[in-house]
Amino acid sequence: MKLEIEITKKQRSFIEAGETEVLFGGAAGGGKSYGQLIDALLYALKYPGSKQLVLRRSFAELDKSLIRVSLGLFPREIYSYNASSHVGKFKNGSIIDFGYCAYENDVYQYQSAEYDQIRFDELTHFTRTQYLYLISRLRGANNFPKQIKSTTNPGGVGHGWVKERFIDRSEAGRPFRGEDGMERIFIPSHLSDNTFLMRNDGGYKARLMALPINERRALLFGDWDVFDGQYFPEFSRDRHVCTPFEIPDSWRRFRTIDYGLDRLACLWVALSPEGRIYVYREFCESNLPISLAASKILENTTEGEDIYATLAPPDLWFRTQESGKSKNILFYEAGLNLTKTANNRESGWLALKELMLDGGDGPRLQIFSNCTELIKCLPMLKIDKLRPTDCSTEPHEITHAPDALRGFAIYRTSPAKNQNQNGHKRWTRDLWDDFLRANQREQNYLIKKYGEPN
Numbered sequence: 001m002k003l004e005i006e007i008t009k010k011q012r013s014f015i016e017a018g019e020t021e022v023l024f025g026g027a028a029g030g031g032k033s034y035g036q037l038i039d040a041l042l043y044a045l046k047y048p049g050s051k052q053l054v055l056r057r058s059f060a061e062l063d064k065s066l067i068r069v070s071l072g073l074f075p076r077e078i079y080s081y082n083a084s085s086h087v088g089k090f091k092n093g094s095i096i097d098f099g100y101c102a103y104e105n106d107v108y109q110y111q112s113a114e115y116d117q118i119r120f121d122e123l124t125h126f127t128r129t130q131y132l133y134l135i136s137r138l139r140g141a142n143n144f145p146k147q148i149k150s151t152t153n154p155g156g157v158g159h160g161w162v163k164e165r166f167i168d169r170s171e172a173g174r175p176f177r178g179e180d181g182m183e184r185i186f187i188p189s190h191l192s193d194n195t196f197l198m199r200n201d202g203g204y205k206a207r208l209m210a211l212p213i214n215e216r217r218a219l220l221f222g223d224w225d226v227f228d229g230q231y232f233p234e235f236s237r238d239r240h241v242c243t244p245f246e247i248p249d250s251w252r253r254f255r256t257i258d259y260g261l262d263r264l265a266c267l268w269v270a271l272s273p274e275g276r277i278y279v280y281r282e283f284c285e286s287n288l289p290i291s292l293a294a295s296k297i298l299e300n301t302t303e304g305e306d307i308y309a310t311l312a313p314p315d316l317w318f319r320t321q322e323s324g325k326s327k328n329i330l331f332y333e334a335g336l337n338l339t340k341t342a343n344n345r346e347s348g349w350l351a352l353k354e355l356m357l358d359g360g361d362g363p364r365l366q367i368f369s370n371c372t373e374l375i376k377c378l379p380m381l382k383i384d385k386l387r388p389t390d391c392s393t394e395p396h397e398i399t400h401a402p403d404a405l406r407g408f409a410i411y412r413t414s415p416a417k418n419q420n421q422n423g424h425k426r427w428t429r430d431l432w433d434d435f436l437r438a439n440q441r442e443q444n445y446l447i448k449k450y451g452e453p454n
């Protein structure tokens with residue numbers, strides 16, 4: 001018997017992926033579910049006697065999509081399906097169980113089962129607990145390859161954990177090893193990959209275009225960074241993240257830090273001659289006292305690397321009560337000379353938004369794909385409910401790397417933006433701090449020099 005099946009390039013990558021965990025995810029209609037079923041068919045034929053589990057969250061969805069499509073796709077001469085047990089059997093002894101887990105605990109029905117391949121369709125509809133439990137069913141006394149292969153769109157209850165497990169850790173399409181040692185890969189799917197659908201249903205794309213912006217970004221572009229209340233909707237992995245390259249020696253380099261005992265974030269930034277800003281390295285770690293933070297920053301700077309300035313927020317200049325020394329002095333004593341930036345949060349964020357905009361030849365801000373904390377945190381920042389022009393400081397752990405980048409953005413833009421129409425500098429948060437501590441005479445001086453507070 002000869003199978004006549006055509007597949008797209010991305011479906012081929014999915015089918016050929018050998019990592020233990022594979023995710024094929026992104027735009028709606030990219031051919032993900034279809035690719036999953038072809039892969040299941042090829043596996044069943046290649047490994048006679050193999051066992052596979054194909055899952056969807058609810059039975060209705062399973063029946064409507066996967067079961068129905070598989071009945072059209074799998075050749076009748078070699079395949080039969082039992083609608084009451086939901087088991088598909090091949091003549092060579094391979095089987096496919098079609099399952100669903102409507103409730104969290106439904107996974108326990110698989111307690112005594114063993115599978116060679118487990119396939120989730122619409123993985124973001126599942127919870128992490130369900131996923132982790134089911135992957136423990138991946139075993140068997142044979143040498144068939146054992147894998148969990150999933151397909152999904154962004155969104156759904158599991159969006160967060162799926163994104164963290166597969167997308168935040170590596171560049172798309174590049175295999176990586178998780179902290180648990182498992183090999184993973186994320187294969188992004190785009191609507192344009194599916195030549196079959198584009199050929200036969202020209203109106204599909206137009207229908208997706210008509211969706212509200214966030215759904216459109218998720219379903220049409222397969223964008224994982226979309227959710228309501230996002231502070232930087234302009235941020236996109238496709239446009240702001242780039243593959244690392246060797247930075248020429250002649251480019252000016254900076255470090256910019258955000259420091260607290262809870263977390264240090266240090267970013268290395270280089271300026272290209274045409275004015276593009278490349279964040280090319282990051283170092284983020286918790287619980288570092290200043291001396292250690294400083295030495296870690298220096299250690300992570302390549303020998304001979306010429307750093308023009310190390311930028312830091314003005315609160316590091318405040319004197320602490322215990323030692324009477326400001327943090328900036330302690331950094332200095334540990335070998336790191338800091339340059340003070342302004343701390344007007346809103347101007348800083350605006351400056352950063354400005355850098356993310358596309359000026360026609362791509363955005364000025366580019367982040368190397370190795371800066372994973374920054375790339376993860378930027379799209380997670382949420383709009384502050386009380387001050388919509390600012391972003392929320394919760395959850396606190398995601399704010400450090402973006403704060404460090406904000407310091408750089410305000411440093412780059414403040415010389416021009418700090419002037420008001422009278423040529424007076426605008427009142428920064430710093431200036432306010434000085435003003436409030438100053439006596440009458442000094443205050444008059446500041447007003448004369450910088451204009452009335454604004």
Ligand SMILES: Nc1ncnc2c1ncn2[C@@H]1O[C@H](COP(=O)(O)OP(=O)(O)OP(=O)(O)O)[C@@H](O)[C@H]1O
Pocket residue numbers: 006007008011027028029030031032033034035151152153189194196197
């Ligand atoms: N290799 C192929 N040959 C023929 N038709 C295909 C192929 N791949 C996909 N299609 C068709 O394209 C359409 C969309 O494919 P599919 O349902 O697999 O997309 P999807 O990425 O799972 O979409 P969704 O995100 O909506 O679940 C379907 O009608 C499917 O039959």
Ligand SMILES: [Mg+2]
Pocket residue numbers: 032033034121151
């Ligand atoms: Mg699908």
